[in-house]
Amino acid sequence: MxxxxxxxxxxxxxxxxxxxxxxxxxxxxxxxxxxxxxxxxxxxxxxxxxxxxxxxxxxxxxxxxxxxxxxxxxxxxxxxxxxxxxxxxxxxxxxxxxxxxxxxxxxxxxxxxxxxxxxxxxxxxxxxxxxxxxxxxxxxxxxxxxxxxxxxxxxxxxxxxxxxxxxxLSTLAVEAQVAATLLRLAAKFGEVGPAGTRLEAALTQVDLAAMSGTTPESVNRVLSAFRRRGLVDSGRGWFVLKDRAALEALKDSH
Amino acid sequence: MxxxxxxxxxxxxxxxxxxxxxxxxxxxxxxxxxxxxxxxxxxxxxxxxxxxxxxxxxxxxxxxxxxxxxxxxxxxxxxxxxxxxxxxxxxxxxxxxxxxxxxxxxxxxxxxxxxxxxxxxxxxxxxxxxxxxxxxxxxxxxxxxxxxxxxxxxxxxxxxxxxxxxxxLSTLAVEAQVAATLLRLAAKFGEVGPAGTRLEAALTQVDLAAMSGTTPESVNRVLSAFRRRGLVDSGRGWFVLKDRAALEALKDSH
DNA sequence: CGCACAATTGACAGGTGTCAAACATAGTGG
DNA sequence: CCACTATGTTTGACACCTGTCAATTGTGCG
Missing domain, CATH: 2.60.120.10 (Jelly Rolls)
Known part of the structure; x- marks a missing residue:
């Protein structure tokens, strides 16, 4: 606030x-x-x-x-x-x-x-x-x-x-689900910073999975891939969206 | 017309x-x-x-x-x-x-x-x-x-x-999804008859798939299995739920 | 310092989507 | 009344995504 x-x-x-x-x-x-x-x-x-x-x-x-x-x-x-x-x-x-x-x-x-x-x-x-x-x-x-x-x-x-x-949930693959969930959370709770939009709400990957209709393991794999591609950064209980445009694009593709 | x-x-x-x-x-x-x-x-x-x-x-x-x-x-x-x-x-x-x-x-x-x-x-x-x-x-x-x-x-x-x-959508397998969708529709539009609850709304399997978050082919396979087990009967544009209790049970199991 | 918990990664199997083709049905026009 | 056709249904083969199980690593906290 x-x-x-x-x-x-x-x-x-x-x-x-x-x-x-x-x-x-x-x-x-x-x-x-x-x-x-x-x-x-x-x-x-x-x-x-x-x-x-x-x-x-x-x-x-x-x-x-x-x-x-x-x-x-x-x-x-x-x-x-x-x-x-x-x-x-x-x-x-x-x-x-x-x-x-x-x-x-x-x-x-x-x-x-x-x-x-x-x-x-x-x-x-x-x-x-x-x-x-x-x-x-x-x-x-x-x-x-x-x-x-x-x-x-x-x-x-x-x-x-x-x-x-x-x-x-009816149409998107897991990757797109996670991207969509991150964007939704960022729009509501994200704090804009120099490196991107930061999410800090004691949100674990377990929570992300429960919001994306998938499993923690799958969320982790997706996040790892995102990190390799430079789209996000994440740690224990926090996430930073570094490239929102790319995530938006992902969200809209199957 | x-x-x-x-x-x-x-x-x-x-x-x-x-x-x-x-x-x-x-x-x-x-x-x-x-x-x-x-x-x-x-x-x-x-x-x-x-x-x-x-x-x-x-x-x-x-x-x-x-x-x-x-x-x-x-x-x-x-x-x-x-x-x-x-x-x-x-x-x-x-x-x-x-x-x-x-x-x-x-x-x-x-x-x-x-x-x-x-x-x-x-x-x-x-x-x-x-x-x-x-x-x-x-x-x-x-x-x-x-x-x-x-x-x-x-x-x-x-x-x-x-x-x-x-x-x-987050938790159920396709079989349970279809069962849940059928029950939901039956509760709202079903006409109770001698053989069971009949659904007639020009509903195709394509529609069922679009309501269950899956594909028409998967819906069809599930329906075929249900028919073999005597749970439902169906034809071109109609469905009859013959064993609602069994469908309810399916809906609640993963 | 060590414990609890989260994150990470791998191997594996089963479920589902995809593609393709044959079949059945209802409504159409002859 | 019947063939015709569009549309829905049914079934098969197959690849791949994703969930499951398991083990390891890393982090924060008491």
Whole structure:
């Protein structure tokens, strides 16, 4: 997040790991809620109303915010950190459906047609999520029509993204899958630097595989080939996209 | 095909083959709009208001309702018939994203976050679709909050379905894919009969392949195996699921 | 310093896509 | 009513991609 000074955080958040344990401050919550696309266009007092009705929760890396099948009782907005949504197949393999960052929401509620969570939500980094109970969310939807419209537009957009993923999984070879996944992640979380776009989200090759519909070994072979060709650079938990144009080209060819 | 000129044909032929060429009658339109989940809970006069603002269009099998990339100017509600949504890959292969029937809606509008259609919409059978202009749809969304809530719930549900498709494509072998696709179609369009659930939607094995992320040849081999095992029966353009339990079991095993 | 975990690489087999050809069916026109 | 034709279906052979299993190397952390 580029905001820098980050609005007077009184809590002694030295840096890095320590911010994880503490729930975020009221200031941070208000700032994040105002920036959340779901609440775009709301008046300040409406934002404060939402804030008053939500409950902050600090999460540790790897911690599950909720599990598949648990009753759908909350919607979450990410204040800081990243959360990944995943399902596990019967044989134990994982599928990562999406990766969300600050300002994005996830979860389930009867108003969205779900009685139970339809995936696991796991914190990737330390951070803080704001929980809205299903009843609260429903009340907001009714009281503030704009939120319903925002939610509709955002969900439609996600549906479109999911359909593109279906398209990719149906047609692309593993090499193209990995290229597409890297580009998708870079567009959302990449930090542009001198050597290229850097991805750092505690993302392992296992995660990449689970997002690309393939195995860690195959991901590794593809990455090795990319590295030999000078397209990417990578290490333990990080990736740098050095030649996005070439990756784009790969993505579009079978 | 029967006559092609027909406009506003009186109620007359309520079903059967003759309904194809003609745009549907006002009665049919009102009945269908009242049944459409998108407009669930609306008062009669509101339904009539929607009907007054929409434009009926008859479609022939194979006819494109709209193409990928055209400006997103309409939302469509299916009155009769079936419509499939598809994308075509760079190499020409098709991917069928979804198959919709009476009462379901598709299309794009700026209110949903799209400036252009994100897929091709092709009529599978003869039928009639009702078109709402983007401006009209947006006006309805604002004037009738219930529609926005319905749209949100329906879109969320579709997103969930798409995520399950992603999960399936990421983990399942071709055999399981085909089983899953057949079950999904049967749940939505199957007609229960003495011999099993029958699928008849002018669905070819090519379509099945495009929905299962594989090739027509592979689909055929799988179907042949299923037929030998007594799980399904199939012919030119139709399928009968004879043992749904066995197919369900297949779907869940790698 | 050593442990746990991620990354890397190789060998191998099976599944699937590709190419090709024969066959069956439904709708067409004579 | 029947042959004809376009289209969908069926089957075979084959290569190659990719998943699986296994072992080694490298990195970060306690």
């Amino acid at each position: 580029p905001e820098g000074d980050g609005v007077t955080q009184p809590v002694g958040a030295s840096d890095g790991t320590s911010e994880g344990a503490a729930a975020c401050s009221v200031d941070v919550r208000l700032t994040m809620l105002a920036r959340t696309p779901l609440f775009r266009g709301l008046e300040d007092h409406e934002i404060e109303g939402v804030n008053a009705r939500c409950r902050a929760r600090a999460v540790q890396p790897g911690e599950l915010v909720f599990r598949w099948g648990e009753p759908a009782e909350s919607l979450f907005v990410i204040a800081t950190g990243q959360v990944k949504l995943m399902e596990h197949a019967s044989d134990g393999r994982l599928v990562v459906l999406d990766l969300f960052g600050p300002g994005e929401f996830f979860g389930s509620a009867p108003a969205l047609g779900d009685d139970a969570y339809t995936y696991d939500a796991q914190a990737v980094t330390a951070g803080c999520v704001l929980a809205l109970s299903a009843e609260t969310f429903e009340r907001i939807l009714h009281d503030v029509p704009l939120v319903a419209l925002n939610a509709l537009a955002l969900t439609s957009q996600r549906l479109r993204d999911a359909q593109q993923t279906v398209h990719a | 029967p006559e092609g000129d027909g406009v506003t044909q009186p109620v007359g032929a309520s079903d059967g083959t003759s309904e194809g060429a003609a745009a549907c009658s006002v009665d049919v339109r009102l009945t269908m709009l009242a049944r459409t989940p998108l407009f669930r809970g609306l008062e009669d006069h509101e339904i009539e208001g929607v009907n007054a603002r929409c434009r009926a269009r008859a479609v022939q099998p194979g006819e494109l309702v709209f193409r990928w990339g055209e400006p997103a100017e309409s939302l469509f509600v299916i009155a009769t018939g079936q419509v499939k949504l598809m994308e075509h890959a760079s190499d020409g292969r098709l991917v069928v994203l979804d198959l919709f029937g009476p009462g379901e809606f598709f299309g794009s509008a700026p209110a949903l976050g799209d400036d252009a259609y994100t897929y091709d919409a092709q009529a599978v059978t003869a039928g009639c679709v009702l078109a709402l202009s983007a401006e009209t749809f947006e006006r309805i969304l604002h004037d009738v909050p219930l529609v926005a809530l319905n749209a949100l719930a329906l879109t969320s549900q579709r997103l969930r379905d798409a995520q399950q498709t992603v999960h399936a």
